[in-house]
Amino acid sequence: MMRIKNNMKIFDDVLKKIKESENIIITSHVNPDGDAIGASLGLLLGLEKLFSDLNTTKHMRIVLQDKYPDTTNFLKYINKIEIYDENNKNYNCDLIIFVDSADIKRTGKIANLAKNVFTINFDHHITNPSFANLNYIKDISSTSEIIFKFLNFSEIEIDKDIAECLYTGLINDTGNFSHDNVTKDTFYMAGKLIEAGVNNSKIVSKFLKNKSYAAIKLIGESLFNMKFFKEKKLAYFYLPYEELQKYNGRKEDTENIVEKLIEYNEANVALFLREERDGVIKGSMRSKIDNIDVSQISGIFGGGGHKKAAGFSSSSTEKEILNEILKNL
Ligand SMILES: [Mn+2]
Known part of the structure; x- marks a missing residue:
């Protein structure tokens, strides 16, 4: 009350x-x-x-x-x-x-x-x-x-x-x-x-049900090129800026990618990294299990959000970010 x-x-x-x-x-x-x-x-x-x-x-x-x-x-x-x-x-x-x-x-x-x-x-x-x-x-x-x-x-x-x-x-x-x-x-x-x-x-x-051509194609690319880190049960995809440009895509065209990655039955966590025009990397994370809090992991890079859905932005390289996240899972 x-x-x-x-x-x-x-x-x-x-x-x-x-x-x-x-x-x-x-x-x-x-x-x-x-x-x-x-x-x-x-x-x-x-x-x-x-x-x-x-x-x-x-x-x-x-x-x-x-x-x-x-x-x-x-x-x-x-x-x-x-x-x-x-x-x-x-x-x-x-x-x-x-x-x-x-x-x-x-x-x-x-x-x-x-x-x-x-x-x-x-x-x-x-x-x-x-x-x-x-x-x-x-x-x-x-x-x-x-x-x-x-x-x-x-x-x-x-x-x-x-x-x-x-x-x-x-x-x-x-x-x-x-x-x-x-x-x-x-x-x-x-x-x-x-x-x-x-x-x-x-x-x-x-x-x-109103996705652009770029959004549909990018979902395809992300699923086709997804990497899976078995020990950490992490589904991962990185999109360099030039790949986004290939389809004349905008950042909103990448919004569903992380939700698709987490659909993989072996995955507990999904990470999607996207490079911006200026080289800054935007990260989105999803978790499917209660004991992985992705808002905490995003917090390492100054981001945040919810336990099962969070994001961040970082000027580190793709490899540095991925390694840091694998270390913390
Ligand atoms: Mn909201």
Whole structure:
């Protein structure tokens, strides 16, 4: 009971702060995924509804460092999402709400806007250091599930447009209801969103069964060239930048690779490394067993996430990273 009370207290403080702010920016992490987009847009639409019901005008916007993925183009109000422009000085605000941002650095250049501004942090990554003035961090399926709880708490009606955003976040972060972050509450939420008008198979088609040519080809390459380290039960694939370019691919085209690697029946852990244009290596990890916590292993490189799904970024070489991970498994 106590826990619920505390949660409510934070939601109450957050709602008060939102109501007394005039100029609000909602943001999320770089290279945004379905949860980052779903949670930010669902929250914005919810707040717009709240203030229109209260006959109050607020300046509210979503600003992200990177463009949303093409797979979220189908969301009705996706064009409300703005891409951060360094030359535009007009980012004055009195409140920044971070969603799905495991660390303030994960928001890239947007982090600079948060100096001397009140901040709120809604997130579900256990490694989140509670970097904001008000933090609601809960180890549940997705940030979209947190936004669902917050909108309910605030008595904001979840219409079909909001529901489609939150549903997209839910299927993104649960691997279409397949990960172990799926609980009774997750299904309760899914049920409520369907009640609000979501068509499950439409969202699954538009969001998941909508991969680019590059994404399909890269999944093929990763499975064909996967290495398996038997003693550590690690499935591994490395994608150099030139390989990505071969298909004219973008980083979002590589998003499903690690999920495919972990499907190998002998594997307990999967590691996918991808080289960026500047030589920095991005790592994604998945674990299938309880005693391997990949958020801890990612922490060696300054990354983090969840026990069974985590990521990092490193300027070490591919070999150095792989060896370090093999040593720690
Ligand atoms: Mn998330």
